[in-house]
Amino acid sequence: MKAFAKLVNDLDSSNKTSLKTEAIQRFLRDADDKDKLWLLALFTGKRPKRHVGSGLMKQWAMEIAGIPEWLFIESYSSVGDLGETIALILPPPQQQTEKPLYAWMQDIIALADATEAEKRYFVLHAWNNLNTTERFIFNKLLGGSFRVGLSSKGLINALAKHYALDETAVAHSIMGEWRLDDVEFEPLIHGHYSNTFLSKPYPFCLAYALETPVERLAPLSEWQAEYKWDGIRGQLVKRAGEVFIWSRGEELVTSQFPEVVATAQQWDEDFVIDGEILPIKEGAVLNFSELQKRLNRKLLTRKILTDTPVGMYAYDLLEWKGEDIRLRPLQERRALLEMIVESYSPASIQLSPVVSAADPESLLQLRETARERNSEGLMLKHRRSIYHTGRKKGDWWKWKIDPLTIDAVLIYAQKGSGRRSAYYSDYTFAVRDGDMLVTIAKAYSGLTDKEIQEVSRFVNKNAIEKFGPVRTVKPELVFEIAFEGIGYSSRHKSGVALRFPRIARWRKDKTVQDIDDLETVKKLIT
Amino acid sequence: MIQDEPLLRFCSEGIYCVPGRFYIDPWRPVAKALIMHGHADHAREGMQHYLCHHFTVPILKARIGADIQVQGIAYNEPTYLNGVKVSFHPAGHIIGSAQIRLEYGGKVAVVSGDYKVQDDGLSTPFEPVRCHEFVTESTFGLPIYKWLPVESYQQQMRQWITENQARGKTSVFIGYSLGKAQRILKALEGMGDIYVHYSIARLNEAYVSAGIPLPEYRNLDLREDVKKVAGKIVIVPPALADSNALKRIPDFATAICSGWMQVRGARRWRSADAGFAVSDHADWPGLLQAIKATEADKVYVTHGHTQTFAKYLNETGIYAEAIKTEFGAEEEIEETVKAEKE
Ligand SMILES: [Zn+2]
Ligand SMILES: [Zn+2]
Numbered sequence: 128m129k130a131f132a133k134l135v136n137d138l139d140s141s142n143k144t145s146l147k148t149e150a151i152q153r154f155l156r157d158a159d160d161k162d163k164l165w166l167l168a169l170f171t172g173k174r175p176k177r178h179v180g181s182g183l184m185k186q187w188a189m190e191i192a193g194i195p196e197w198l199f200i201e202s203y204s205s206v207g208d209l210g211e212t213i214a215l216i217l218p219p220p221q222q223q224t225e226k227p228l229y230a231w232m233q234d235i236i237a238l239a240d241a242t243e244a245e246k247r248y249f250v251l252h253a254w255n256n257l258n259t260t261e262r263f264i265f266n267k268l269l270g271g272s273f274r275v276g277l278s279s280k281g282l283i284n285a286l287a288k289h290y291a292l293d294e295t296a297v298a299h300s301i302m303g304e305w306r307l308d309d310v311e312f313e314p315l316i317h318g319h320y321s322n323t324f325l326s327k328p329y330p331f332c333l334a335y336a337l338e339t340p341v342e343r344l345a346p347l348s349e350w351q352a353e354y355k356w357d358g359i360r361g362q363l364v365k366r367a368g369e370v371f372i373w374s375r376g377e378e379l380v381t382s383q384f385p386e387v388v389a390t391a392q393q394w395d396e397d398f399v400i401d402g403e404i405l406p407i408k409e410g411a412v413l414n415f416s417e418l419q420k421r422l423n424r425k426l427l428t429r430k431i432l433t434d435t436p437v438g439m440y441a442y443d444l445l446e447w448k449g450e451d452i453r454l455r456p457l458q459e460r461r462a463l464l465e466m467i468v469e470s471y472s473p474a475s476i477q478l479s480p481v482v483s484a485a486d487p488e489s490l491l492q493l494r495e496t497a498r499e500r501n502s503e504g505l506m507l508k509h510r511r512s513i514y515h516t517g518r519k520k521g522d523w524w525k526w527k528i529d530p531l532t533i534d535a536v537l538i539y540a541q542k543g544s545g546r547r548s549a550y551y552s553d554y555t556f557a558v559r560d561g562d563m564l565v566t567i568a569k570a571y572s573g574l575t576d577k578e579i580q581e582v583s584r585f586v587n588k589n590a591i592e593k594f595g596p597v598r599t600v601k602p603e604l605v606f607e608i609a610f611e612g613i614g615y616s617s618r619h620k621s622g623v624a625l626r627f628p629r630i631a632r633w634r635k636d637k638t639v640q641d642i643d644d645l646e647t648v649k650k651l652i653t
Numbered sequence: 654m655i656q657d658e659p660l661l662r663f664c665s666e667g668i669y670c671v672p673g674r675f676y677i678d679p680w681r682p683v684a685k686a687l688i689m690h691g692h693a694d695h696a697r698e699g700m701q702h703y704l705c706h707h708f709t710v711p712i713l714k715a716r717i718g719a720d721i722q723v724q725g726i727a728y729n730e731p732t733y734l735n736g737v738k739v740s741f742h743p744a745g746h747i748i749g750s751a752q753i754r755l756e757y758g759g760k761v762a763v764v765s766g767d768y769k770v771q772d773d774g775l776s777t778p779f780e781p782v783r784c785h786e787f788v789t790e791s792t793f794g795l796p797i798y799k800w801l802p803v804e805s806y807q808q809q810m811r812q813w814i815t816e817n818q819a820r821g822k823t824s825v826f827i828g829y830s831l832g833k834a835q836r837i838l839k840a841l842e843g844m845g846d847i848y849v850h851y852s853i854a855r856l857n858e859a860y861v862s863a864g865i866p867l868p869e870y871r872n873l874d875l876r877e878d879v880k881k882v883a884g885k886i887v888i889v890p891p892a893l894a895d896s897n898a899l900k901r902i903p904d905f906a907t908a909i910c911s912g913w914m915q916v917r918g919a920r921r922w923r924s925a926d927a928g929f930a931v932s933d934h935a936d937w938p939g940l941l942q943a944i945k946a947t948e949a950d951k952v953y954v955t956h957g958h959t960q961t962f963a964k965y966l967n968e969t970g971i972y973a974e975a976i977k978t979e980f981g982a983e984e985e986i987e988e989t990v991k992a993e994k995e
Pocket of ligand 2: 695
């Protein structure tokens with residue numbers, strides 16, 4: 128497991144893509160092919176079933192370390208991860224055994240038929256033969272919850288680079304349906320089990336935020352304006368009768384949106400459409416939070432499919448009957464797109480409507496009311512623009528509504544969440560409700576390291592009560608919280624929830640007397 | 654002899670020796686202060702008179718002022734203050750760090766300050782002292798904190814440098830300027846040219862004047878031309894982590910050396926490229942071992958996980974009480990703020 132542990136450690140210790148790529152390439156060079164296959168399997172969610180419960184692991188670890196349960200819990204709240212807590216509290220290993228990842232995985236899978244005594248013997252023996260990092264990985268593998276500190280794009284890029292392959296081909300090869308027992312590593316990544324060309328997406332054309340006053344986009348008639356939708360940007364590919372959906376992260380997400388796939392299958396021709404996957408019910412786009420209920424679920428039940436139906440709003444047509452039309456002007460592509468979509472008048476693939484405004488003033492008006500439709504603002508695209516590769520300035524602009532903000536006071540702080548265990552960096556904020564304070568949002572991001580240190584110092588000195596890892600603090604520090612949307616929710620005491628809340632700035636100029644009250648905040652809900 | 658008068662009292666100014674009428678590491682100005690070691694949260698300014706180990710004297714003068722009233726004392730050299738027998742004993746924390754033993758009317762108390770039982774090869778090794786009352790720290794008072802042997806972490810740090818050297822990268826180590834920086838320096842001996850930030854170099858002199866040899870190093874001022882350090886090894890204090898000054902170094906990788914780096918989350922959250930759990934505080938087994946060796950009837954717990962650690966000691970049959978002090982926790986922040994001002 129040494130090579131795999133080194134990989135996990137290297138991926139953990141850098142945020143730099145180049146170093147991550149290097150670490151993967153080193154693993155690809157050093158590790159056994161069977162271990163590489165396991166990396167792909169773990170990465171694409173093909174984890175073995177869990178055969179040893181976390182309760183048992185915890186109990187065995189406490190026994191060996193000789194510590195009481197409350198102390199285990201205290202330790203856990205400082206570490207933030209069960210597998211790591213166990214790895215750390217155990218006494219140092221008495222031996223060192225080197226066994227490749229796949230051999231460990233075989234042993235773990237074989238536990239399916241083991242008795243509890245046999246499981247215990249196996250786990251204790253493993254703990255006594257692995258160092259802290261290896262133990263941590265072993266615990267995660269055993270618990271079926273192992274995650275690699277890497278985006279799928281990162282892995283795919285590294286594989287593509289190492290084997291001199293096309294990135295989307297690699298993505299297609301490894302994201303598809305395959306079983307560990309049926310495939311071998313080299314043929315798998317070289318696409319021998321699938322036709323990678325069929326699904327190949329185009330790079331997305333991306334827009335910059337509008338930097339100049341909208342009046343400069345003259346004449347306005349040369350610009351196509353659409354709503355900027357807040358869902359999952361995706362490319363719907365149909366070739367030779369097969370349908371694929373790619374997310375902007377170049378992940379294949381086909382299986383998550385069966386409604387869209389079903390509609391696309393009914394169309395006769397081959398095509399590639401750029402669009403946005405959105406929760407749509409009775410003709411209206413719902414809040415993004417509805418879509419979140421469906422994402423990353425292993426199983427889409429009938430109930431979820433009825434409660435939260437999705438559809439795609441089509442923006443653009445990139446390929447038609449096998450021909451790449453990205454270099455044709457937008458107005459032509461759009462006309463073709465309209466013709467096709469309207470001829471099928473389908474349920475779950477619709478046109479993203481174009482809006483028209485006679486002058487900049489009315490365009491501004493449209494943008495201001497975008498939130499009422501659960502849209503983030505407007506997109507402005509030049510009618511003669513080609514479909515660029517990647518981000519390009521000048522032809523496409525996004526014109527988002529300014530974020531909403533409120534002033535709220537810090538009332539809880541927490542550090543025990545593992546990722547940042549030395550400082551208080553996870554905060555809960557409150558607004559006023561009569562003479563009470565009610566929680567409204569949790570936020571983790573937005574402060575600099577120095578500010579986090581300063582807040583931590585305040586928390587240390589002003590903690591009113593301890594509740595596990597959470598500290599209740601004197602309501603004194605006021606922050607401006609920015610967010611993208613707001614809706615009713617039972618998650619917070621205030622009865623409202625903010626979407627994408629983040630700390631815009633620390634309002635050292637304000638006191639708790641100056642924070643917003645709940646009634647004012649509720650007025651922001653559309 | 655006054656029967657019920659306690660030897661120690663925990664006051665708002667600091668730890669007070671009642672019959673001796675002096676304080677140990679006070680955080681408010683007092684007449685007489687006994688100082689256990691030279692870190693900022695233990696050695697504060699404003700005391701009329703300081704008493705500390707000989708090796709700590711130059712550190713106090715450098716940190717607080719050359720004109721302070723300070724007297725040095727050797728380890729295991731008893732002196733009497735208002736009838737209390739006082740002696741300093743090695744704490745193994747940093748150079749000159751001491752536990753202070755107080756004896757009066759047949760009762761013995763030991764205030765240990767920050768200590769570690771692992772021999773770092775630089776500080777005088779920790780020496781257990783038997784007593785009735787023991788004041789311990791608990792900075793790393795959780796069973797998740799167990800340090801690797803000195804050779805193991807040194808080997809990891811050296812391995813990291815080798816990897817950086819292969820990529821032509823500069824290796825930048827971040828550690829407290831007093832104690833940690835010198836340990837890093839020693840761990841990296843022979844790995845190549847080592848540049849040490851001048852704020853650390855100033856404190857290195859305390860080691861040299863005490864006759865503790867340090868590996869060869871060069872002074873570094875980040876305001877000057879820093880191209881010369883490309884591909885080499887650099888040691889800087891925490892205040893410079895993430896600073897613009899540091900960014901002037903060409904193509905570098907950073908490593909934080911601190912006990913907090915034991916936890917994966919702490920390593921990942923800090924924007925450093927690597928984290929090494931190297932600490933000048935006792936780990937969990939170290940704390941338990943040290944406390945047992947004192948055979949104390951009563952233990953006072955300061956620094957860090959005081960409640961948790963005191964609770965655990967009580968459950969294992971050692972009478973313990975958590976004490977609120979202004980030590981520790983702030984250490985990193987204080988140091989940061991102080992260094993920034995320079
Ligand atoms: Zn210290
Ligand atoms: Zn301390």
